[in-house]
Amino acid sequence: SGAVAVLTAAGSGSRLGAGYPKALVELAGCSLVGHAASRLCATGEIEGLVVTAPAEHLATFHAALAAAPGLTVPWQVVPGGTSRQASVAAGLAALDEARDPASVYDVVLVHDAARPLAPPAMMRRIIFAVRSGHSAVVPGLAVTDTIKRVDAALPGSAVTVPAALGATAHGTAAYGAATPDVAGGVLLVAGTVDRTTLRAVQTPQGFAWDLLLRAHAAGAGRAGAEATAATDDSALVEALGESVWIVDGDARAMKITTSQDLALAQILVQTEET
Numbered sequence: 001s002g003a004v005a006v007l008t009a010a011g012s013g014s015r016l017g018a019g020y021p022k023a024l025v026e027l028a029g030c031s032l033v034g035h036a037a038s039r040l041c042a043t044g045e046i047e048g049l050v051v052t053a054p055a056e057h058l059a060t061f062h063a064a065l066a067a068a069p070g071l072t073v074p075w076q077v078v079p080g081g082t083s084r085q086a087s088v089a090a091g092l093a094a095l096d097e098a099r100d101p102a103s104v105y106d107v108v109l110v111h112d113a114a115r116p117l118a119p120p121a122m123m124r125r126i127i128f129a130v131r132s133g134h135s136a137v138v139p140g141l142a143v144t145d146t147i148k149r150v151d152a153a154l155p156g157s158a159v160t161v162p163a164a165l166g167a168t169a170h171g172t173a174a175y176g177a178a179t180p181d182v183a184g185g186v187l188l189v190a191g192t193v194d195r196t197t198l199r200a201v202q203t204p205q206g207f208a209w210d211l212l213l214r215a216h217a218a219g220a221g222r223a224g225a226e227a228t229a230a231t232d233d234s235a236l237v238e239a240l241g242e243s244v245w246i247v248d249g250d251a252r253a254m255k256i257t258t259s260q261d262l263a264l265a266q267i268l269v270q271t272e273e274t
């Protein structure tokens with residue numbers, strides 16, 4: 001029994017805006033998906049890897065991974081789905097397909113190519129925590145910003161803010177449709193959250209294989225009914241009523257969403273100890 005990994009890379013990277021899939025963007029001469037795959041293998045614990053890619057770019061992803069250093073375990077590229085959750089499910093199905101029926105996987109890591117510099121030492125913490133009996137383990141960092149809860153915008157509260165003052169930074173495009181549209185307006189604060197009780201979570205997330213399969217099966221049923229996908233895998237485990245545990249995350253596991261994040265990753269990769 002060993003550990004396997006699903007590496008999600010099937011997103012388009014619309015917020016980064018490279019004009020091609022985000023996971024193929026290069027950092028220090030290696031694709032983001034290649035960086036993430038190399039680090040998963042560098043744990044020395046992974047025995048199989050499935051990468052989800054946009055269906056129309058499978059060959060390019062295959063070439064990017066073939067060029068990545070240290071991919072010493074069997075790996076394959078499969079088409080992702082229309083949501084991250086669907087992509088993870090596709091990766092799990094491919095791993096199950098590749099499994100020797102006589103053997104079982106003990107741990108599955110689910111990782112995002114959007115976090116290319118997540119260090120192997122952090123990944124090992126997660127694998128060992130799962131093996132010690134914590135069936136769902138996610139890396140988390142303390143929150144440094146003060147966090148406010150907001151109410152819906154009050155009727156008549158919209159104010160005209162000159163574009164030069166940056167009103168669009170709070171528009172619906174940045175926050176998603178479920179959040180009130182406050183472009184050019186103001187929001188009423190409903191309260192301040194006690195940030196000592198909060199953790200910002202990263203990937204990879206680690207699970208007992210059977211538990212993650214069960215969580216995704218239940219999640220697929222709900223997604224059909226409610227047409228919403230979870231933003232991470234541990235939320236699917238929480239929805240089953242099972243415990244999720246947090247271990248220390250790492251600043252280097254930062255997520256690349258915008259070009260500003262990519263610029264930070266460029267600095268981090270130069271100062272990385274190998």
Ligand code: CTP
Pocket residue numbers: 008009010011012013014015016022023052080081082083084085087088112113114115256257
């Ligand atoms: N992902 C995926 N399948 C999808 C959507 C996302 O495998 N249908 C993956 C992405 O490739 C990424 C991770 O999920 O590694 C987190 O998603 P995100 O950072 O949002 O990446 P993108 O969806 O590519 O970016 P954007 O939302 O800006 O388009």
Ligand code: MG
Pocket residue numbers: 011
């Ligand atoms: Mg996305």
